[in-house]
Amino acid sequence: MVKNIAGYITLGLTICVIAYVSFAENETIDLSKYSTKGLGLNYTVGLNDVKDQDLIASNEVFTPYLGKSFIGFKEAVAFKESRGNYACINTFGYLGxxxxxxxxxxxxxxxxxxAFLNDPKLQEKAFIANAxxxxxxxxRDIRNFVGKRINGVLVTESGILAAAHLAGPGSVKKYLRSYGLDNFADGFGTTVYTYMKRFSGYDTSFIKPNKKAKAM
Structure with missing residues (x-):
């Protein structure tokens, strides 16, 4: 009987201690004293950036997996060109x-x-304008060749646009119209064929043909 009473007393004291500590902790936390007012907060992405249609495809939701979307296309090209480095200048003087x-x-x-090299937003606009x-x-070449195979590679619009970014549209015309015999290579040995294959099958419908496209 004495042992039971002692057990109840010990249990009661334990509950009281726990309750006291709990209330004491709650009393020491006053959330009203915490505020971000006056702090210079830095964000890697501005709130308005996701609304900029010069940078992203219309109505496209960003996810870590970009797949064959337009954003996936331009970021894949950027990674191949510079590893995505806006400040990059290569040995041939190519920029961004x-x-x-x-x-x-x-x-x-x-x-x-x-100024171009120091302006990431302008670089994104330049990519769109050039494309x-x-x-x-x-x-006409997109209309005539998309869906055909040249050197075993299915010709797609995204492959053509990527190759034109690498070599210029004139070199891509020669490649397509010679059915792959005239295969331009840049200073690093990268060919039109390489870009046609590597960047095949992306959605580039966001790009609208424009003879007078400007980035500024």
């Missing part, structure tokens, strides 16, 4: 995330290479 030459930049209205211009130049 997508490795533009200065003459190509002039075609889409950009004349200040230094739009190339799509207009290659519109």
């Amino acid at each position: 995330k997508y490795q533009f030459g200065e003459e190509t930049l002039k075609l889409i209205g950009i004349y200040n290479a230094k 739009s211009r190339n799509k207009w130049i290659l519109r």
